[in-house]
Amino acid sequence: MGTISKKIAKNGAAAYQAKCRRKGFPTQSKTFHELKDAKTYIRATERAFDLGEIP
Numbered sequence: 001m002g003t004i005s006k007k008i009a010k011n012g013a014a015a016y017q018a019k020c021r022r023k024g025f026p027t028q029s030k031t032f033h034e035l036k037d038a039k040t041y042i043r044a045t046e047r048a049f050d051l052g053e054i055p
Contacts, residue, residue, distance in 0.1 A: 002042030004035070020045040025054055 002020045009015065018038040019029040028045050032038045048054045 002046060004038050004042070007031070018042050018045075020049070022046075022049045025049055028054065 001022075002018060005017045005019070007015045007017055013033075015031050015033060016035050016038040017029060017031045018041045019027060020042055021027050030038075030041055032041065045054070
């Protein structure tokens with residue numbers, strides 16, 4: 001299951017941290033400036049988990 005956390009920098013800029021966790025796989029996370037990019041990353045990472053592409 002993927003989760004997205006919104007982070008606010010001191011200068012007021014927003015960043016979105018996407019995390020994907022699944023039992024038996026290492027946690028995958030990445031930070032993005034755009035929410036849509038974070039959502040795309042989660043979909044792609046969960047697909048990779050399903051296909052066994054992530055070691």
